[in-house]
Amino acid sequence: MRSTEAKPSGVLARAGDWLQRQWWQASPTAGVRLLQPLSALYETLAERRRRATAPEGTGLPVVVVGNLIVGGAGKTPTVIALVHALRKGGWTPGVISRGHGRDGAAVAAVRRDSAAREVGDEPLLIHLRSGAPVVVGRDRLAAARTLRAAHPEVNLLLADDGLQHWRLARNAQVIVFDDRGAGNGLPLPAGPLRQRLPEAVPPRSLVLYNAAAPSTPLPGWCAQRRLAGAVELAGWWAGEPPSLQALHALRGRAVVAAAGIGAPQRFFDMLQAQGLSLTPCPVPDHHDYATLPWPPGTPDVVLTEKDAIKLDAARCPGSRVWVVALDFALPDGFVAELARLLPASPSVPHEP
Template sequence: MSPSLRRPTLADRLQAQWLTGGALSAALLPLSWLYRALLALRQLAYRTGLTHVQTLPVPVVVVGNWIVGGAGKTPTTLALLELLRARGLRAGVVSRGYGRDGDGVRLVTRVSTAREVGDEPLLIHLRGLVPVAVGRDRVAAARALLAAEPGLQLLVSDDGLQHWRLPRQLSVLVFDERGLGNGRLLPAGPLRQPPVPLLPDHLVVYNAPQASTTLPGFVAERRLAGAVTLADWWAGKPASMDTLLALRALPGLLAVAGVARPQRFFDMLHGLGLRLGGLALPDHADFATLPWPADTAGVVLTEKDAVKLPPGRVGALPVWVVALDFSPGSGFEAALDQQLQKLSLPA
């Protein structure tokens, strides 16, 4: 059944009310107040010294958000890594590895699977060409990564804004079109934490056509960078816009997306003139079974999905991977340089 024809579930209704408010959201307000109280207790534990922020020998940059769901942290992380590389800095990445089997610390390698380390950390390792460690305990993951890669000059945490044990010298907050939603905390709203005034070590990136909150920040530019066959993607070959545009002439293609906002991916493909069906999957879909019909003529995937599909699994079916070109803009670069100078890192 088409996603647009599927009967809305309770979760669908709640997520819609996370943007606008409504009776269901209002009914959950007591749980939001409890969540706020628990957050306040955690903050009190840190302020009184019952719990401590840990220390690490290199600076940490956290890429995160206040709102639950995919706001664009991983594209922002990849763009940040490219900016750091251009400045001659050697960075590593730590992440929880959402959706993987187990919570322990693990180093990501080219032969790791998404089930072992998570789809986004594996994508960051393959696409960003940087060392990555995953673990529920980000501090333990950071220490393991630094022990394995002693030449690292700084660490980037993909998510972890609310992992307060992890020290951070710079926080990059990412927002999409949802902004702050209805302004309520979980579960009555989408906020992971109450909004707070920006600190000098905060930078805001809007993964949206325009700013979606009143916070000063930088509007990112995003566009499709091209396509490459699944086999060539795994071989490390770059995407080509010519390859992507050539798909306009092929009938019967199906776009498949197991990401937080699949319609955004479909709309971008349609905007380039590709006329293809869309199959929206749950975020972090594991592709344990191939989700498309057996008679599908060809499949177009996101990179986040490609990391879960080694070429041998799709047989003779033509599959292309579409890459995203994401840039936080020149204003962000200038602000980042100022922050790096404060950390005594070259910019």
């Protein structure tokens, strides 16, 4: 299986690749142990900042979704699934997010015609897939105020990637892990942890594993995930649903699979489990697709929805580009436990 890979070149890129490989070892290597004094400094400064920050309320119940590790572990599909689950429970949720990778940090509302570079690829995908109002901004409290002013019907806020945003008071938090778990168990920069893995699940917190089985000692629930199917890029933008028939029709073809997500190999493995023969084309997380990473004239390309959000079908002449969607379901027990951490639902359950 060949790999068509688009990554920055140079000494820094090679050092970054080496460090990430060390992070995801089961235990710390000799090389990263040399960085542990810096990890101790990072922890000290982070804890000092946390203690000095007084949480502020938004006037609404808040559920924070985030990672203890750097990078992606499944926050975006979790937020989308939570929007639908909370609606069924009688809530009208809105979403606030920093909008990682966007140009600028000011507060901005996400619209259907927003560009990913202006609002962030994940917030735009959340808005398109869930229909919930989404506002981005480095200051999550300011984003919350803007969202409430524009959407007075919203009665609960989901904070995407807000676990370490200590100013934001929260009723509950969802800590998401993928199959990599906590890696080597060390904080940055010697390991991938933004916060050290706790010995027990923190108060008012739930752990969700975007994996077939728990990947840390913390008790939690495993999301039910599978590929929902494929749809051509132009059809995806027009709102056409994916189908397994279209995905299975790609069996036996020479397919390039592109993925600019936190763990691209997971996407490639799921495609291969569906019987596709593919050439993997991993690109950096939040890749902007300013240039196409696959060879010109590639007949069939498959990619994730997070990648599709930055591509127009007109930019891909000579290639059939297929968007492969994820079917991500939350366990009933997880949803019920989250409901117990929230006030009573104020309205009759509904799903638009």
